[in-house]
Amino acid sequence: MASVEVWVGRAWQQLSYGSDPPRAPESGTLRLRGFDGGETVMLGPLPFRAGADGCLSLRLSAEDGVRGHLGLIEVRRESGTAVGDVEVEPDKLSTAAYELLRADLERSWVGLLFDPDGIGKLCGVLPSPDDLWRVLEKPLRDIAAEPRSVIASREGARRLESVRRPCELTAGVVRASRLDRPGRSRVLSRDVDTPENALVAETLRRLAFYARRSADGFEVAALAGRLLRSEPFASCAASRRGMEASRMRTLHDPRYRRVDHVRRILDRPEAHATEGPGEARLGVKAIVRLYEYWVFLQVLTACARRYGPPFDPGFSILGRRSRSGTVRLGIPPGATVSFPGDVLAAFEPRIEASGRGWQSLENVPHPDKSLAQNLITPDVVVLSRASDPAAVVFDAKYVGRHWVDYEAARIHARYSRIRLDGRPVVRSVLAAHPHPGKDAVWAGYGSVPMIPGEPVELSHLLP
Structure with missing residues (x-):
């Protein structure tokens, strides 16, 4: 299946999770390509049809369903696969004014919704994105330099004289050695796609999402997105298996323990269970x-x-x-x-x-x-x-x-x-x-x- 791309500025950019969402002005044209001809594309809860060439061009200010909407729009294929988010930005007012209003609205809403006394005591009690980043910065740097890994077997090429283990000696290696070539073999290597590193990647995703919703969190969101695109976290960006079980192992490693502490903060309902303001995810x-x-x-x-x-x-x-x-x-x-x-x-x-x-x-x-x-x-x-x-x-x-x-x-x-x-x-x-x-x-x-x-x-x- 071809990757979906979005036109940003003067170039096409691949649309995917784990990176900063591309931004489109509210009165501009959203251009996407990489779909099947005639495929139904979901933007939030709204269906649109790609052209015969697999492209979708949508003038945001001219479509009744999306006109005037701001915020994240999730893009899904006809199969139901989510391919990423596009963020619609205001271009008729100051972005700073919009972000301040959105952040204050969310603080007020979260306070009323989750405060058992109903008077908004939870407003503003979560640490700021900058505070959370200061906790994470050193552990993330140390983990990136020496991540936890496991020995995994994968298919690779080996020359006969390089064989060190019985599992690496295969008939293909022996036959290829007669021609002085490497042969197909099972190669042991270090794999960083572990539940512990997946936990770190998930924490970075949540931090980026939390930071994007804060009026002063764009720098932290960009830093978290950059780390998600780099190793070792890019290799496990989609892996969540065993993350809960991995928490016991993180207790013995202070680097992962501090990351898990931040993840628990971001697990609080007022931090991650709220997707407002917005209906569906259309802003x-x-x-x-x-x-x-x-x-x-x-x-x-x-x-x-x-x-x-x-x-x-x-x-x-x-x-x-x-x-x-x-x-x-x-x-x-x-x-x-x-x-x-x-x-x-x-x-x-x-x-x-x-x-x-x-x-x-x-x-x-x-x-x-x-x-x-x-x-x-x-x-x-x-x-x-x-x-x-x-x-x-x-x-x-x-x-x-x-x-x-x-x-x-x-x-x-x-x-x-x-x-x-x-x-x-x-x-x-x-x-x-x-x-x-x-x-x-x-x-x-x-x-x-x-x-x-x-x-x-x-x-x-x-x-």
């Missing part, structure tokens, strides 16, 4: 969607601090577990978390004019026909159903600074006319945005700065 739809998810998580954290831990199922609705045990960030429209005091927080709830939508809330259409809507889906709604019902609407607006006031007034017109049992309940409609110092709150509406990487205080705004 999240652009920076706007990423920011909407992040704003919802900040509101949930604020609700937990003010009202107390959520009722079951709590924050578990934020993750979807795959058959392999991997948890992915997935917040479906209408996802609702309940808190003490009859308080509910929902993501993109459907609120209809008929009152048959989320929590029986009723949207009263605006008298201006250009603004009237029978159905609205604000990004986040926090509703208190106490004796005096009240609601606050947050709508994420990842827009330029000069657009914030305009967007705040626009969403006020859309989302302020909500009733419960015939009573108006909306206290405030707030535009969440990433610009410091722009926090004007007018009568019933306004804007609130919510900046990734910085503390967010929302308790005083909740109903």
